[in-house]
Every structure is written in structure tokens, then in C-alpha cells.
Amino acid sequence: MYDAIVIGAGISGCSVARELSRYKLKSLVLEKGHDIAAGTTRGNSATVHAGYDPDPGTNKAIYNVRGSRMYEALCKELEVPYNRNGMVIFATNEEQMEECRRLKKTGDLNTVPTELCDRARLLEIEPDMGEGIIGGLWVPTSAMVCPYQLCFALSENAAMNGVEFRRSCKVTKIERGDDCWKVFAGGEVFETKYIFNCAGTHADIFNNMVSKDSFKIIPREGQHLVLDRELIKYVNTTLSQTPEKLPTGGHTKGMGLMPSVDGTVILGCNADDVEDKDFSDTTAEGIGKIVSYFEEKWKYLPISKYVPEFPRDKVITAYGGSRPHSDRDDFILGEPEDAKYFINLAGIESPGVTAAPAIAIDMVKILVEREGAEENPDYRPGRKIKKPFRDMTREEQLKAIEADPDYAKIVCRCETITEAEIRDAIRRPNGARSISGVKMRTRAGMGRCQGGFCSTRVLEILAEELGCGALEVRQSGNGSQVLLGRAAEGNL
Numbered sequence: 001m002y003d004a005i006v007i008g009a010g011i012s013g014c015s016v017a018r019e020l021s022r023y024k025l026k027s028l029v030l031e032k033g034h035d036i037a038a039g040t041t042r043g044n045s046a047t048v049h050a051g052y053d054p055d056p057g058t059n060k061a062i063y064n065v066r067g068s069r070m071y072e073a074l075c076k077e078l079e080v081p082y083n084r085n086g087m088v089i090f091a092t093n094e095e096q097m098e099e100c101r102r103l104k105k106t107g108d109l110n111t112v113p114t115e116l117c118d119r120a121r122l123l124e125i126e127p128d129m130g131e132g133i134i135g136g137l138w139v140p141t142s143a144m145v146c147p148y149q150l151c152f153a154l155s156e157n158a159a160m161n162g163v164e165f166r167r168s169c170k171v172t173k174i175e176r177g178d179d180c181w182k183v184f185a186g187g188e189v190f191e192t193k194y195i196f197n198c199a200g201t202h203a204d205i206f207n208n209m210v211s212k213d214s215f216k217i218i219p220r221e222g223q224h225l226v227l228d229r230e231l232i233k234y235v236n237t238t239l240s241q242t243p244e245k246l247p248t249g250g251h252t253k254g255m256g257l258m259p260s261v262d263g264t265v266i267l268g269c270n271a272d273d274v275e276d277k278d279f280s281d282t283t284a285e286g287i288g289k290i291v292s293y294f295e296e297k298w299k300y301l302p303i304s305k306y307v308p309e310f311p312r313d314k315v316i317t318a319y320g321g322s323r324p325h326s327d328r329d330d331f332i333l334g335e336p337e338d339a340k341y342f343i344n345l346a347g348i349e350s351p352g353v354t355a356a357p358a359i360a361i362d363m364v365k366i367l368v369e370r371e372g373a374e375e376n377p378d379y380r381p382g383r384k385i386k387k388p389f390r391d392m393t394r395e396e397q398l399k400a401i402e403a404d405p406d407y408a409k410i411v412c413r414c415e416t417i418t419e420a421e422i423r424d425a426i427r428r429p430n431g432a433r434s435i436s437g438v439k440m441r442t443r444a445g446m447g448r449c450q451g452g453f454c455s456t457r458v459l460e461i462l463a464e465e466l467g468c469g470a471l472e473v474r475q476s477g478n479g480s481q482v483l484l485g486r487a488a489e490g491n492l
Contacts, residue, residue, distance in 0.1 A: 002026050002192040004367060005183050007171050007206060009033070010041035011147055011353050012345045013198035014154035015360035021161035023364075023373040028192070029155075029163060030185050032170035034477035035437045036430055037151035040200045041353065042440070043280055043321015045224065045258055045266060048143035049351035050087070052107035052114050053243060059331035061110050063355035068112075068141060070357050075145060078153035079385045081261035087142035087238040088126060090133050090300060099242040100137040107139070114139050126237060128302035142238055144261050147353045148440050152430065156383050159429035161376060167433070168478065171199075174209050174342075181210075181341065194367050195342045201277040201324045203332075203346035211336035217347065219277050219322035223286035224268030226260075228314045228448055234303040235259040241297070255293045257301060262443060264316075267294055274322060282318040316448050323349040333359060334366065343367075386424060390416035411461075412454040414447020422458060426465040433466065435459060436476040455482075 004020055006013045009031035020027040033039060048071050054060035075082035091097040100116060107114040115121070115138040122129050122136055159165060169186035174195065176182075183190045197206050204217040241254035258266040270289045291310070298310045307314075326332055326347030335343055343363050348356060367373060389397060389407060400407040406420035425432045425441040432438040435445070438458050445451030445458065459482055463470045474480045 001180055002028050002190060003371075003373075004028070004194040004196060005030060005181070005190060005192040006196045006198055007183075008039070008198035008200055008202075009036045009151070009155060009165065009167070010039050010198065010200055011037070011151055011154075011356040012200075012348050012359065013196070014151045014158065015356045016196045016198060016345065016364060017158035017163045017165075018154045018161075019360045019364040020367075021158045021163045022376055022379050023368060024376050025367075025373055027158075027163045028190065029158075029165045030169045030171055030183070030190075031165070031167050034168055034434055034474070035432070035440070036155045036165075036167070037148040037440070038477070039278070039280075040321055040323055040348075041147050041151055043222070043224070043319055044147060044323070044350070044353060045222075045256060045269060046144055046147055046260055047087075047238060047256070047258060047353075048082070048084075048145050049354045050107075050114075050139045050141040050143075051110050051112045051351070051354075052103055052137070052139050054106075054110065054351065056106065056109040059333055059359075060351065060355070063331065063358045064351040065110050065112060066358035067351075067355040068143075071143060071145065071354065074357055075150065077382050078150070078157060079383065080145065080150050080153050082143060082145050083259070083261050084141065084143040085237050085259060086125075087139040087240060088122065088136055089139070089240050089242055090122070090129070090136040091242065092132050092134060092300065094134075096242045097135050100135065103137055103242075107137075112139070113141060126239075126302050128305040130300040130302070130304055133300050144238065144258060145353070146261050150353075152428075152441060153383060153385075156429045157381070160383065161379050165430050167430075171206065174206055176210065193341055193371075196345060196363065197343065198345045198348075200348070201322055203324060203344065204326075207332075207336065207339075207342075207344055207346060210342050211339040213336040213338065215332060215346070216327040217277070218325045218327065219274050219279055220325040220349065221272050221274045221279050221286070221320060221322045222269035223282050223290065223318060223320040224266050225287065225290055225315050226317045226319070227265040227267065227311065228316050229263040229265075231265050231303065231307065231311070231314055232259055232263050234306045235265050236302075239301055255290065255297070257294075257303075262446075264446075273325075277322065279322045280320050282320045286320065287318055317446075317450055323352070325349050331355070331359065333363065386421070389418045389421060411457050412442075412444035412447060412451075414449055414453075415443040415445075417442050417444040417454070419457075419461065422461050423465060426462065432462070434474045434476050434480070435462065435482065438462065459483075 051065035173184040240256035332346040409419040
């Protein structure tokens with residue numbers, strides 16, 4: 001029997017898994033997707049929000065602020081890229097300036113440093129702001145991260161310290177046994193004393209199986225565009241419009257322009273409620289909303305000084321994801337009164353990526369303090385990771401090639417990713433098992449050609465490393481085989 005089972009391997013589940021690994025506990029993470037961070041965590045704006053806008057006293061406000069203050073040290077420990085670049089919420093009229101004043105008051109109550117700025121002050125922060133911007137709010141502690149890279153790092157560290165992970169293992173039912181929970185998943189039945197419900201848009205389903213204190217998760221879909229890395233030199237801070245209230249509750253932080261930690265530029269996102277809990281498609285309508293917004297607002301952004309019109313030809317890809325908005329409009333945390341040992345981390349929408357590591361500490365503490373769990377004497381806090389080839393000096397690259405000749409084989413030319421890095425991504429704890437998994441861990445296929453040149457070689461390397469045939473290699477999850485059959489005898 002397990003001491004704890006975590007349902008879901010997104011940012012919440014992986015944060016909980018790492019906290020559990022600090023103690024002498026037998027823990028298991030069950031993920032229905034083909035990979036770590038296969039759901040909500042994979043499809044967001046990558047922003048570490050400072051905490052200037054959640055309503056004071058709510059779970060969102062409390063854990064947003066705590067999480068934001070943890071992030072720099074957490075990312076340093078796990079060797080995950082982090083950039084505290086600040087955020088400007090700009091205003092083009094007096095109504096928007098009034099909203100900035102409201103956000104300033106909220107930030108003060110949440111103890112988040114912010115500065116209300118007139119145009120002159122904004123030009124000191126971003127000298128190339130366009131004509132028509134009259135002022136705004138400066139949030140210096142806003143930052144950027146790569147959410148799925150952080151998930152991979154958290155899961156690797158948890159696995160190093162004894163936590164078991166199972167992917168493509170969908171939980172279908174939970175029952176209360178005599179002295180344990182029974183979790184039905186992947187054709188097996190697992191017994192555990194504690195369950196941590198980190199199931200994202202599906203969290204309401206599992207809570208409502210075991211508790212009369214029911215709630216509903218409304219999937220709130222958002223899409224993003226990615227601009228070519230050649231534009232990153234014109235983007236320093238995150239730039240955003242003032243928030244908008246949504247008809248089904250809560251609000252969106254609005255469209256934003258974000259410089260990613262990987263050197264591209266992220267634009268988005270829209271916010272539309274959908275029925276499908278796993279909806280992550282990109283649509284003509286969603287992309288159209290983003291393009292229309294930025295075509296209209298481009299003149300206000302500093303980049304417009306160098307690129308006068310919205311550059312449709314520099315959009316290299318689009319992605320989407322659904323956020324788990326709860327009908328309580330707040331994070332739903334802890335045990336329902338009628339379901340002891342079942343711990344919710346539900347409704348973890350924005351600022352969920354920021355808040356999750358802080359939430360995990362308090363939720364795992366429920367188990368630790370009640371059970372008197374002993375610390376894991378062999379716990380190791382970090383992980384071993386190799387420096388990306390593209391970030392090495394010439395001298396470092398030559399040494400890497402001397403130690404491993406696979407560093408001399410460039411597989412992805414757009415992002416300068418080597419065969420050595422791809423093989424390492426597959427071999428790591430909770431390593432890549434698909435072309436998408438390699439892409440997310442190394443960026444092979446994320447450049448301007450979007451895998452047009454490198455995907456076939458990545459497929460071959462996966463087949464070699466996994467000891468399977470080329471026909472078995474998948475793009476992502478089940479049913480996504482890339483090759484359908486042999487055209488002739490011999491190797492493909």
C-alpha cells in the first residue's frame with residue numbers, strides 16, 4: 001500500500017511529488033497523459049505573476065505571493081531558466097488608468113511592490129513606448145519561466161528521491177476501502193492512505209466521487225502565438241493590458257506580450273469557456289482574436305519602433321490549453337469534511353503556475369504533521385543537468401565533443417540541438433518517450449521550421465534508445481504514430 005498517491009503530473013502534482021520525496025514515504029504519481037506536464041501546465045503564458053491582482057485574503061492571493069517569492073531560489077536549485085523581467089500594465093485612457101489605480105491598491109494589500117506611473121515614468125522603464133500610452137502600472141517582481149521545464153525538473157528530483165511515476169495511467173474510479181482509498185487506474189487497483197487530487201480540469205470529477213461537498217470545474221481555453229527568436233532583442237519587459245471580467249466568473253489578465261526564457265516571444269491569450277475538459281486545440285477564431293488585438297495595439301508597444309506593423313510572417317507556431325476555473329472562483333485546497341485523507345489542489349488556474357510550489361508545501365504538511373512522517377535522510381535537493389550546447393562557449397563545446405562525439409551532430413539546426421542532448425533527454429528520470437517529449441525537453445523542433453528538418457532523426461534516435469521499431473514511435477500520446485507502415489522491405 002502507498003502512503004500517498006498523486007493524481008496528475010502537472011505543476012501541482014509534480015510540486016506535491018517533490019515535497020513528498022523529502023520524507024520517508026511510499027508515493028506514486030498517476031498521469032493519464034503520455035508525458036509529464038501533458039495538460040494545463042503545457043499551455044500557458046509562462047509568467048510568474050507577482051500577485052498584484054488576486055483579491056486580498058483569497059487562496060489565490062496568499063499562494064500567488066508566497067510562490068512568487070520562492071521561484072528564483074527554486075529555479076536556481078533545479079537549474080531551470082528564470083528571468084525576473086518585470087511587467088508593465090499599460091493604459092491608453094483614463095478608465096484604464098483607474099483600473100491601474102485599483103490594481104495598485106490590491107497590490108499594496110497583498111504586499112506586492114508596484115508603482116503607478118505617468119507616461120514620463122513609463123518611458124524611463126521602457127523608452128520606446130508608443131504614442132497614446134498615458135501611463136500604467138509597473139510590477140518589478142513579475143518574471144518568466146518555462147512551466148513544463150520546471151515540471152520535468154520537479155519530477156526528476158522527486159524520482160531521484162524515490163517517488164514512482166506512471167504515465168498513460170488514467171484514473172477511472174476512486175473508492176473508500178476499510179482503511180484506505182482504492183484508486184482504479186490503468187487496469188490496476190492501487191491502495192493508498194492519502195490522495196492528492198491534482199487533476200486540473202478533471203479535479204471536480206474525483207472530488208465529487210468521494211465528497212458531497214461538490215464543485216464544478218469550467219475549462220477555460222486560451223491560445224497563444226509564438227514569434228521567431230529574431231524579435232526577442234526588441235522585447236524586454238512583459239507588457240499587458242488591464243484585466244477584463246468574464247461572464248462566467250473571474251477575470252482574465254488580458255492579452256500580453258511576453259519574452260520567453262527560451263528566446264522567443266509569446267503573444268496571448270484569449271479566454272473562452274469550453275465543454276471539453278481536455279480541449280487544447282488552436283482554432284481560427286482564437287488565433288484571430290490574438291492577431292486582431294495585436295494588429296490594433298501594436299503601435300503602443302516598444303517593438304513597433306523597430307517592427308512598425310504586426311509581423312504575421314514571424315509567427316512560427318501557436319499552442320493552446322484549458323485552465324481549470326472553479327465555480328468558487330478560487331483555489332480549492334485541503335480535505336473536504338466528509339473525505340478525510342483526500343486532499344484537493346483544485347481550481348488551480350492563473351496564477352496556478354506561480355502558486356503551485358507554495359501550495360504543495362502546505363498540502364503535504366497535512367500528511368506530515370498528522371502522520372509524524374520522518375524526513376528522508378537521503379533526500380537530494382537538486383538534479384544533475386548538462387549545459388545546453390547552444391549556450392556553451394566555443395571552448396566548452398570542443399570539450400563536450402571530445403567527451404561525447406554525439407555533441408558534434410547537430411540534429412535541430414534552428415535551435416542548435418545536438419544528438420547528445422536528445423539522447424540525454426530520453427535517458428533522464430521520467431525521460432522523453434515521444435517526439436513531443438523530446439521537443440519539450442530540448443527544444444528540438446521548436447524553431448522556425450517547427451521540426452520540418454529534424455523530426456525524422458529524432459524519431460530514429462527514439463527508436464534506438466527505446467529499443468522499439470520506427471513504426472511504434474509516437475508524436476505524442478496513444479494513436480499518434482508518425483509512420484503508418486512500410487513502403488518496402490528494409491529499414492525505414
